[in-house]
Amino acid sequence: MSTPQALAAGSLPPTAPRRNESSASWRLTDRLGLGFAWFLGLLFCVITAAIVIYLFVQGIRYLRPSLLVTNPSAGFTESQTGGFLDPLIDTVVIAVMSMAIAVPIGTAIAVWLSEFGRPPVLARIVESTVEMLAGTPSILLALFGTLLFEAPWLGFLSRTSGGVVFGRSFFAAAAMLSLLALPLVVSSVREGLQAIPSHVREASYAVGKTKTATTRRVLLPAARPSVLTGTMLGLGRVIGDTAIVVLLLGNTLTNDPSGSAPILSALRGTGSTLTSYVFYNAPTGDGDQPGKAYAAAFVLLLMVLALNVGVDIVGRRGTALRWNS
């Protein structure tokens, strides 16, 4: 199960302390190798710093408060094409919707895997399924979602015209994005549950609690930091995905509701998120407004940075809770 957590490239566990000795006595090739390792380590720091600083500079250059409160519109110049209010709102809506699906289901799968897991054959199948889901390209989930939500019996979730189901809506995009976040949630929660030593469970059984009560009252509260970590890693994946959004959210400039019910119509309709907005406004897209793309990418990067800091904070809190000491 190292796959999803590895994909998140998140936690590096601490190593044993080691003595530092001088490399002066080494052969030249070994010292060159160590130098190369230092160079590469610093290179990654420089690349990250360059990406962040460059986007900050461009973001500050192009981001105007007015962009955040106006909607995109068709046009050929910076002044005509408006801002990205709808994509910004839709990003949040989509993120909330897909995490509302992924977190409960992911936690349930993790609980089943770590606390029940019978029959063992099924557990193995589930494990490899989750692992495979983690390796599935999002473009495939998007293609699958198109097939799934164009099915007539799911027509109530999107726009229908003349018996043909459009299959593109917030529901469709959120459902498929939740599959993208699912492996991250599962592996994170499972790791958290497995880190709880068995004597904690046994203590709960000893006072007469059932397994269900133990899971709900003891294990899940104790594993809350890892649920939170999984949620944030999943969120990072969800707000950063483009393929599913382009395909299943319809990628319309502004929100295009379907029907007349107040909230439901918007969710059955189409829209776009920040990622698809960037994709659309890049020089290779149809919009070709690099300034707007930079501004939206800057906002996106701020979100990712916030999530990254959040994972760090939760991770530090999580290690503060030690069972055996």
Place this chain on the structure above:
Amino acid sequence: MKVDDDVLSDEESSAGPDQRAELTLGALVCVVVGLVLAMFVFVLHEAWPSFAHNGLHWFGAGGSVDNQIDAIYSSGDNAARAVYTFHAWPLIWSTILIVGGAVVIAFVCSLFVAVFIVEFAPEPMRALLQPVLRMLAMVPSVVYGLLGVLVVVPFINNHLISEHSKASVTPIITLDGYSLLAAVVILAVMIAPVMISIFVNGLRAVPRGWLEGSLALGINPWRTVWKVGVRTARPALVAGTVLATARGIGEAVMLSMVSGSVGFAPNPADGLVFIFEPSRPLAATIIDNIDQLTSPPMRHTLYALGAVLLFSGAMLSFAGWAAKQPLRRYGVLA
């Protein structure tokens, strides 16, 4: 296990809710597994007509892919005259070149960085590298694509491609910076964090005593890590490489932006210039032509591209699992 259960349910009335919970969770788990299986069935079923019409020639070379795509798309309005002829070799070749190149570069870099993190980095450096690598992994691919299009591609066009090399391939293809090189470099940065994190886990799982034994023989730490640590962690290296490859193959958005999006097979016979030639990998082809899903033959063709991705992804995921088994044998869980 079974016996315990029966005893419990006989003696304790509270076993009821437990069984209910287990069944509910089990059913949910089965639904998710079923959904993933359904993905395979649905995609393969939708892809079948394209494979059926082309046979193994689907994977072969022949004609211009872009012309074939146009013909397939425009034949969509008349079901009787639907065209399916499709030879995907330029797209497959482009995928092999881009992903292969990125994986090779990322592998070398990741191995050095992983060794550095596990054995040699001073504490502040390690504390810095962890959020840095997580950040690199979390930056959305569309942002990488945007930076590629607006920074890397113009740089390659202005500084790396000489007028002479542009002229040398003028009759065949225009070089404008959208190139293999840009795609490979950016993809390498994108997949390296995945590799590093798996490599680091593998190197950490190497029993300390094995390394100490080598050090005790007077072998310096650098040699020790490479001769003992890296060798022991080989399965983790394979697993990480495989997963990163799967990631690269599935990357659609960034590659569609920087690879040039031309159905052209870069030709190594052109000499070094070929790394500046544009192309378009499989996944990028799907996202580039996504508006054409309305045309039935085009739809089948796009799903066939997806089926190839799905199949290679599943194979890679299986290979990664198989590569990790030897580690389990030693009781080392990476």
